[in-house]
Amino acid sequence: xxxxxxxxxxxxxxxxxKNIAPGIFLQELYNRPGAIGAICPSxxxxxxxxxxxxxxxxxxxxxxxxGGTGVITxxxxxxxxxxxxxxxxxxxxxxxxxxxxxxxxxxxIHGNAADLGDLIPRNIxxxxxxxxxxxxxxxxxxxxxxxxxxxxxxxxxxxxxxFTYNLRLPKWRSYVQAxxxxxxxxxxxxxxxxxxxxxxxxxxxxxxxxxxx
Ligand SMILES: C[S@@+](CC[C@H](N)C(=O)[O-])C[C@H]1O[C@@H](n2cnc3c(N)ncnc32)[C@H](O)[C@@H]1O
Numbered sequence: 001x002x003x004x005x006x007x008x009x010x011x012x013x014x015x016x017x018k019n020i021a022p023g024i025f026l027q028e029l030y031n032r033p034g035a036i037g038a039i040c041p042s043x044x045x046x047x048x049x050x051x052x053x054x055x056x057x058x059x060x061x062x063x064x065x066x067g068g069t070g071v072i073t074x075x076x077x078x079x080x081x082x083x084x085x086x087x088x089x090x091x092x093x094x095x096x097x098x099x100x101x102x103x104x105x106x107x108x109i110h111g112n113a114a115d116l117g118d119l120i121p122r123n124i125x126x127x128x129x130x131x132x133x134x135x136x137x138x139x140x141x142x143x144x145x146x147x148x149x150x151x152x153x154x155x156x157x158x159x160x161x162x163f164t165y166n167l168r169l170p171k172w173r174s175y176v177q178a179x180x181x182x183x184x185x186x187x188x189x190x191x192x193x194x195x196x197x198x199x200x201x202x203x204x205x206x207x208x209x210x211x212x213x
Contacts, residue, residue, distance in 0.1 A: 019102070021069045024094050035091065037134020038165075041068055045188040046163060046195070047075035050130055053161045053182060053197045054079065060127030060158070063120065064088045065113045065146075067099045072132055073106065085127075087120055089113050114145035117153060126153050129160045135172040136164060147175045154178075154200035163193045 022040075029036045042050075050072055054062065062081050067073050067088040076086060083105040090096050091112055099108045111119045113133055120126075129150055135143045150160050160178065164170050167185060178198035185194050 019069065019071070019074070021098055024098055025069055028092055028094060032092070034137045034139075035134065036068075037137040038132075040190055042071045042132060042163070042193070043186075043189040044071060044075065046186045046193055047072045048079075049184060049186050049195055050132075050161055050163060051075040051079035051081075053159075053184075053195060054081070054128050054130070055159055057127060058082075058085075060085070060125035061120065062086050063116070063126055063129045065116075065129060065131040066090065066133040067108065068095055068132065070099050070102050072130060073099065073103055076130065077103070077106075089116065089119060112142075114142050114149065116146070116149040125156070126158050128158060129154065131160065131162045133162075135162065136166055136170050140171075143172050144175050147172065150198075151177055151200065157199070157201045159200070160198045161195065162198075163195045165191050165193055167192065167194050 025036075025041055029039070054076075062076060062085050064073055064076060064086065067090040073086070073088055077083060083103070087107045087109055088099060088103075089109050089111055090099060091110075093110065096108055096110045099106075109119050113131070133146065135146070138146075154160060159181070160176075163186075164172075173196075176198055178200045180196055181199045182197040183194060185192060
């Protein structure tokens with residue numbers, strides 16, 4: 001019995017390392033630290049909480065930005081998002097290859113989130129953008145371009161869900177012209193992260209004060 005349990009544990013650990021692909025993650029972190037912006041992939045607790053912020057409606061696309069090794073993609077599918085509703089945008093080729101192997105049923109798009117409008121089909125409603133982009137460590141013009149895309153693509157009632165390691169008020173928040181509808185700290189992550197949800201339903205709002213990173 002103990003042996004079976006031990007085998008089960010070992011299998012889970014090996015599955016975990018296979019999924020988070022530490023080799024690819026570390027290599028990408030070394031090559032492009034600002035674009036990765038994290039010391040390790042998100043925990044499954046953080047990923048699960050990101051998925052729980054999704055609106056309940058089952059129509060419209062769900063766009064994931066910055067798929068990485070797929071922790072959040074996995075959580076979105078486990079949460080019940082149908083693979084054909086999900087599009088994952090990822091900038092790094094090694095991560096794209098890995099995501100395509102891991103999720104053959106999902107459309108994994110190799111591209112820059114700053115060009116989001118050109119990467120996805122036009123005239124299909126976007127219900128939500130789920131982002132783990134490192135908005136604090138990307139060059140500021142890129143961050144601003146990404147947030148302008150959200151403004152355009154989510155204007156008729158979509159939501160954006162973003163996590164950040166800055167538990168106070170990161171600078172990128174001053175570029176978001178939407179209502180904050182939820183904010184939640186997830187401590188079971190390295191480092192702890194704050195998930196913020198924005199609704200783009202109504203018009204422009206005044207800029208809040210900010211600080212960075
Ligand atoms: C903090 S990692 C998150 C990875 C994974 N989602 C997770 O939570 O573990 C950020 C990811 O965003 C990707 N990324 C950074 N800038 C990007 C951009 N402009 N467009 C698309 N993906 C980008 C990086 O390659 C990386 O995979």
